[in-house]
Amino acid sequence: MKAVVFLADGFEECEALIVVDILRRAGIETVTASIMGRLEVDSSRHIRVMADTLAEDVDFGPVDQIVLPGGKLGTENLSKNGIVKEQCRIFAQTKYLAAICAAPSVPAGLGLLEGRKATCHPDFRSKMAGAVYLDKGVVVDGNVITGQGLGVTFAFAFEIVKMLVGEETVRKIKEAICWRE
Amino acid sequence: MKAVVFLADGFEECEALIVVDILRRAGIETVTASIMGRLEVDSSRHIRVMADTLAEDVDFGPVDQIVLPGGKLGTENLSKNGIVKEQCRIFAQTKYLAAICAAPSVPAGLGLLEGRKATCHPDFRSKMAGAVYLDKGVVVDGNVITGQGLGVTFAFAFEIVKMLVGEETVRKIKEAICWRE
Numbered sequence: 001m002k003a004v005v006f007l008a009d010g011f012e013e014c015e016a017l018i019v020v021d022i023l024r025r026a027g028i029e030t031v032t033a034s035i036m037g038r039l040e041v042d043s044s045r046h047i048r049v050m051a052d053t054l055a056e057d058v059d060f061g062p063v064d065q066i067v068l069p070g071g072k073l074g075t076e077n078l079s080k081n082g083i084v085k086e087q088c089r090i091f092a093q094t095k096y097l098a099a100i101c102a103a104p105s106v107p108a109g110l111g112l113l114e115g116r117k118a119t120c121h122p123d124f125r126s127k128m129a130g131a132v133y134l135d136k137g138v139v140v141d142g143n144v145i146t147g148q149g150l151g152v153t154f155a156f157a158f159e160i161v162k163m164l165v166g167e168e169t170v171r172k173i174k175e176a177i178c179w180r181e
Numbered sequence: 182m183k184a185v186v187f188l189a190d191g192f193e194e195c196e197a198l199i200v201v202d203i204l205r206r207a208g209i210e211t212v213t214a215s216i217m218g219r220l221e222v223d224s225s226r227h228i229r230v231m232a233d234t235l236a237e238d239v240d241f242g243p244v245d246q247i248v249l250p251g252g253k254l255g256t257e258n259l260s261k262n263g264i265v266k267e268q269c270r271i272f273a274q275t276k277y278l279a280a281i282c283a284a285p286s287v288p289a290g291l292g293l294l295e296g297r298k299a300t301c302h303p304d305f306r307s308k309m310a311g312a313v314y315l316d317k318g319v320v321v322d323g324n325v326i327t328g329q330g331l332g333v334t335f336a337f338a339f340e341i342v343k344m345l346v347g348e349e350t351v352r353k354i355k356e357a358i359c360w361r362e
Binding site for chain 1: 193194195198199201202205206213221226227228229230231282302303318329330331332333335355357358359360361
């Protein structure tokens with residue numbers, strides 16, 4: 001399995017990087033792709049991270065999953081990006097899409113969550129038009145996973161692994177990282 | 182308040198970066214300091230992060246707290262570093278020290294956890310000679326906070342904020358990040 005995590009200036013760094021860490025532990029080939037036209041991105045708390053590649057250099061053909069991390073400014077950047085919008089349309093319909101915090105507003109803004117159960121950060125609830133909003137940490141509706149915020153990112157990542165690889169792998173990862181329910 | 186988080190190649194990136202994020206949210210001036218002689222460090226899951234500064238350029242005088250993230254190779258690098266060892270001695274005795282996962286073995290190896298309650302990743306328990314090992318996610322003993330692994334990093338960061346700033350700030354951060362107990 002292969003996943004791409006989009007990075008943009010202002011991204012909530014650990015909403016992206018916890019996912020990258022957990023997916024790589026699960027053996028999922030996981031690539032961070034900057035949408036800024038440069039590899040170095042600056043997070044919402046000003047941690048500078050080097051993306052693996054640029055979004056424009058990714059071949060999305062063999063990719064199974066895209067992940068959109070939140071962060072207010074990061075999400076604004078994602079929502080304006082042509083590649084992100086195009087891939088959201090494809091992945092929400094035929095592959096796997098996950099978004100957390102402010103970022104579920106991106107596929108929602110494209111009408112892709114119409115009638116689907118989803119969650120997002122409470123501050124962005126008004127931007128979830130069309131979705132059936134649930135006040136839960138993580139919501140799975142078919143091939144779309146949404147999460148509420150930074151504090152539930154591990155649970156969000158576990159759901160992605162469960163969907164792509166299976167529950168037994170999640171169990172092993174939880175043990176390895178000393179996860180406590 | 183001021184904190185320094187040491188970064189080394191092979192560090193478990195989110196054990197460091199969740200702490201940086203949460204401490205910055207708490208208004209604690211938080212600096213990432215590379216011990217590699219260069220700003221770019223490569224994490225245990227191969228995420229490249231740019232540190233704010235080099236450890237040799239930090240004035241530890243006004244610093245209140247040092248934090249040691251884990252990761253097997255990252256901890257090995259920390260344990261061999263002169264600045265880390267020197268500052269561990271100072272901070273364990275007169276200021277605040279926090280370490281997670283494999284990293285509590287660094288102060289333990291220097292005899293600084295002698296008779297103190299502490300935890301670490303189960304794989305590193307044999308390197309905690311002298312400490313009173315507790316099988317808990319996070320252990321606070323006076324000015325020393327230890328954590329078991331990546332899965333408890335939020336709880337670990339909350340304890341640091343509680344110690345440096347107070348519980349009310351932790352409550353506000355938990356709400357902002359949609360933390361669920």
